[in-house]
Amino acid sequence: MRGEDTGRAPGAAPEAWRDRARGALLGLACGDALGRPAENMTPAAIAERWGRLTELAVDERGTAAGTDDTEYSVFIGLLLAEHGRGLRPEHVVAAYERDVLTIEGPMRGAGFSELGTVQALRRGLAPPDTGRRHLHGWSDGLAMRAAPYGVFAAGDPAEAARLIELEGQVSHAGEGLLGGRAVAAGVAAAMAGAAPREVAAAAREQVPADSWTGRALAHAVRAADEAPDTAALGAALHAAVVPAHYPWTDLAPEAVALAFGAYLAAGGEVEEAVVTAANMGRDADTTAAIAGALAGAGRGASGIPRRWAAAIGPVTGSCLPSVAGRHVTEVADLLVAAGAADRAAEAERSGAGRRTPGG
């Protein structure tokens, strides 16, 4: 497999943060769009239909639509930009009540965890019971929208993990929280220029080794090290982390392992990471979105294939009407500004000019 990108960012100038932030969320949107038509397909079926799926499906205007991965990331990114380090579960509940519970008719694009959370909120429950009462605490619905935390808390994986757990407890429990922590921490490390192996190590540091997610990530690292090509990587990961007798593809430990495996095997290169993840099937839009966020955070917006980035427009609000018209790059810029303001305030409070993370 490819060697790793060991080139660190040249310091942490605001422009570099912004480029990486845009890279992370553009990478997420591209992965979501590339994987969308391959969701729930087997690698064999994908190969039969596309050979290797490498191009985003675009409409007549050349725009590629994403799904819940991108729209919920925008939703959470805006909330995080608003509240920063002061984000509380109550803010999340209020946002659900304003933007999600008000959706009339079907919740298009929503997974089990979103609807389970909505039902728990309608029962009048409060977090963390809202994330525990339904059965889908393990869903990858938190990991899919974890990238904004890494962007905001760039260079501080522990803070990214802490923040996502505050949000995640509204909708998730157990392994679903761990999947979110791993991706948020990984993106935070990649934002500071960490090489893929270091990114994976930072992610694993925020997850107990004695957990399903911890074991699945260990499999991902091993498979990426040992597999001679992407076909072997997919086969090894499927054998190790995909439950054969479970019909849904929404398990966080599985999705996170597939995404990290693809990202590591690609040496952090955006197109290769996203394409590898999408072609492994399962929850392909989510796994490719996570791989794209990790790789995009490391390589920046300039690392996104130009033909892909050109196809990413404002989100349509097909899953979450409240975010219609927002662009992931706009959210990235807001998160960078919020992170910078937050660090400045922190430095002022401590009075000691705390070192800029990653600087």
Next chain:
Amino acid sequence: MTTGDNPAHGGGTQPKAATGTGGPGADAPGSVADRVRGAFAGLAIGDAVGWPAGRHRSALLAPWTRRLGRELDLFAEEHRVTTLPVPFALNQPVAPLAMGPSDDAEWLAWTALGIGTDRAEAFAALAGRADVRARISVRTALDNLARGARPPHTGHDNPHFFDDAAAVRAVAFGAARPGDPEGAADDAQADAEVTNSGDGVSAARAMAAAVAAAVGGAGPAEALAAGTAHLPAGSAINAVVGEALAEVERAAPAQPFDLVPALEAVCCDHVYSYGTAAQATLGAAFALTGAAGGALGPAVSAAACLAPLADSAPALTGALAGALGGHLAIAPAWRARAAPLAGCCLPELAGTDLVGVADALAASSRSDRGDRSDNDDRGAGARRNP
């Protein structure tokens, strides 16, 4: 046929063994042996009355009958007809489609026959077999064992860690320890951790403890309290079972059937594609057993009305009520339906008399206790409150 009275259905386990070491036999109403039989037969009756039993048992017919059934489902969809298909035989034998026990009764029998053996080894012996049918939690655990994982990882790294497969098997561990809810819960946990985790294990502990108390002579309230003591604070199963029991309090003295709407609102989530989550089925089973004061008929028939939970809530309810009321309190016509097992999940159990299995378990646990201390059985007897 009143099974258990007929040694020909013993399948190698002679009901006569029930009159072995110490204590009154299964012919004494309310005796430990009668209650152990009641737990097993009650589970099998509840298993039989849930609508999924017919689908499980149809696995004994040729696969094309089920393929045609799926095509008839599609036909109903495409033609907008409301005449829905049911399991059918065409030119196949019709016996499997008669009302009778299915998956849960077979897994209980398998557990009881292997009691005292290492649980991971017992499951590992099934791992390579192509003829076993089981819940998603169990199938995944068998795969995990085949990959080299060990408990508790086999049950933890498992998409359906929360289901009630282990709670069903826990009836065996409860029945094996009359009057010892704590010991039964620990035994059940060792088994449960192979296939489940979290709420799935808590449910097994609770079910084993409640059954152990009931077969030891406890009344309904005491037995259910022995069970709920094992549901950790802050867990979903604690919340759902607590809310379900609160509905019973609120509606008292309502009949179990009157509670069905409230329990549907508390227990059924309608978001997910499966209805075997332990929080849901245990909540229904505990509430309906409590509302019925342990009476099997009202409790089980109400549980069967909760359609999404009908695969196992009636079975768990039947096990609790049967353990409380004993086998002889069950109508003979229903006792006859508790056996023989069909072999639709574990083919080697086809024809096995579940009551005979219960008798063998009662006899072996009685002699175990006799070996340890004569006081154990007397203690259980003293708490008997038929």
